[in-house]
Amino acid sequence: MSIVELARPEIQALRPYEAAEQVDDTIRLNANESPEVCAAGKFRRPLNRYPEVRPKRLQNGLAERFGCAPGELLVTRGSSEAIDLIIRTFCRAGVDNIVTHTPSFSMYRHYAAVQGAAVTEVRTKAEQDFRIDVGALLAECGPETRVLFVCSPNNPTGTLLPVADLEKLLEGRSESSAVVVDEAYVEFADTPSVTALLDRYPNLLVLRTLSKALGFAGARCGAVIAQAGVISMLSAVQAPYALATPVVECVEDALRDNIEAAESVQRAVAERKRLAQQLSGFGFVNKIWPSAANFLLAEFEDAAAIMQHCERQKILLRHIGGELADCIRISVGSASENDRLLQALETFSETHCG
Ligand SMILES: Cc1ncc(COP(=O)(O)O)c(C=O)c1O
Structure with missing residues (x-):
């Protein structure tokens, strides 16, 4: 089963926004843009034109960097936007909930509140070095649990979730929840990204960001990685033209120069x-x-x-x-x-x- 079927029915039925066609070497009279090139900044794509609906080259570059196929990755405005997109896609307001551990990144709770989704938090204990108890997380899941968030390494405790524990979560909720692993800090850990598990677990979503180890917090650029069907659905929810031309070009250039973290x-x-x-x-x-x-x-x-x-x-x-x-x-x-x-x-x- 694909977890696409767990998404809100109206999102499953949603078609992507039909943006004005963008074809090189044509006269563009289809997007109500200004014909006058704006003087601010110098970009390969002039600023009087909309950016690409989804930045293809950047998507390819990030997919290569993060070890997945381009169709398995959506470029987002920081990983914060990805958290919002996932919760809005999977959780019906007033019905569904998310399960996560605490203390952790407050944005899971924040975006759940925006969407009207309840939050169940499993406390981790200081005296156990804030170890994430996956058995306790699974025990808190019910039929309405659409999304589980685990943060590894966790903010603010620095704790890592062992891969074997993650696999228990993914197996335990294989047909019933999206399991999101927030890897904002993974470059600083001694373990590789869990993206390699994607082939085996269709309910896995991985969040990556350029804001931490890669040093691009000001560019607001991140990514969500998941099976292609899930990515298409998240893409339909994301605003068209989400990534601005200056950001796209700056990160594209950095990837081309092979930013070395x-x-x-x-x-x-x-x-x-x-x-x-x-x-x-x-x-x-x-x-x-x-x-x-x-x-x-x-x-x-x-x-x-x-x-x-x-x-x-x-x-x-x-x-x-x-x-x-x-x-x-x-x-x-x-x-x-x-x-x-x-x-x-x-x-x-x-x-x-x-
Ligand atoms: C665990 C975690 N996830 C996601 C984010 C969001 O990062 P950004 O939106 O800059 O990618 C942060 C930022 O502090 C974080 O600590």
């Missing part, structure tokens, strides 16, 4: 280790969790005081709050930025810890 990832991983080691030397740091991402989650004696102190030193950290009220998420910066943080914490230690 490997070195910056290596630096981030080395800095993550250094930061973790140095942080653990401060008496006011209670715990640092193992992280497979480009951040660390740490528990402090007085997280609010640390936040305040660092802010005064013009260093911004992320206080998550809620069940993690004593914890702060620290993004791994450059070596000099991390040095600044460590100096600030040294000053804190001198002034607050007698």
Whole structure:
């Protein structure tokens, strides 16, 4: 069975928007565009013309990079847009729900709320290093569970979901839910993407982003990878011309120049280790969790005081709050930025810890 059949019936019936034809070397009088070339910026495709409905070359480039067929990938405005598209495609408002683990990325809950889909969250425990319990996730699924979200490595805990556990989820919900693996931080982990599982599990969707390891957060570009039938359906839901010409060309060029994340990832991983080691030397740091991402989650004696102190030193950290009220998420910066943080914490230690 294809999980296309699990989508909202009106989405299954939806036909893609019929955009004005775009043919090279023709006079375009079919899209109510301006005939005058806009002076702003210099792009291969002039800005007075709409971009491609779906950016083909970029789609091919990202598919090659992420190890799937072009038809198995939809380019999105960051992976955030993909989360929204998936929930709107599969969840009937007021009827269906999503299941995920907590603490995790808040956008799953956010877009479920926008769509009127209920959310069931399975708590992971600090004392178990926030291990994701797939048995507990499966136990929470019911007939209305259309989408399961797992984030690996997880934001904000840095936890990885072992592939064998993911396979249990995919098998457990094979006919009944889309299982989305958010791999926003996978480049920083020691494990490969789970995209290779796509052939075996038709209910798998993988989210990738260019915002983290690849350094293109400002371009707003990501992708969802899934079986071709699922991608066609998500594409029908996405706005036409979703990716703007400047973004498409900038990312196309970067892919052509073969943006190499490997070195910056290596630096981030080395800095993550250094930061973790140095942080653990401060008496006011209670715990640092193992992280497979480009951040660390740490528990402090007085997280609010640390936040305040660092802010005064013009260093911004992320206080998550809620069940993690004593914890702060620290993004791994450059070596000099991390040095600044460590100096600030040294000053804190001198002034607050007698
Ligand atoms: C786990 C996770 N998924 C997705 C995103 C969204 O990233 P973007 O929309 O920039 O691709 C983020 C951003 O912080 C994230 O932490």
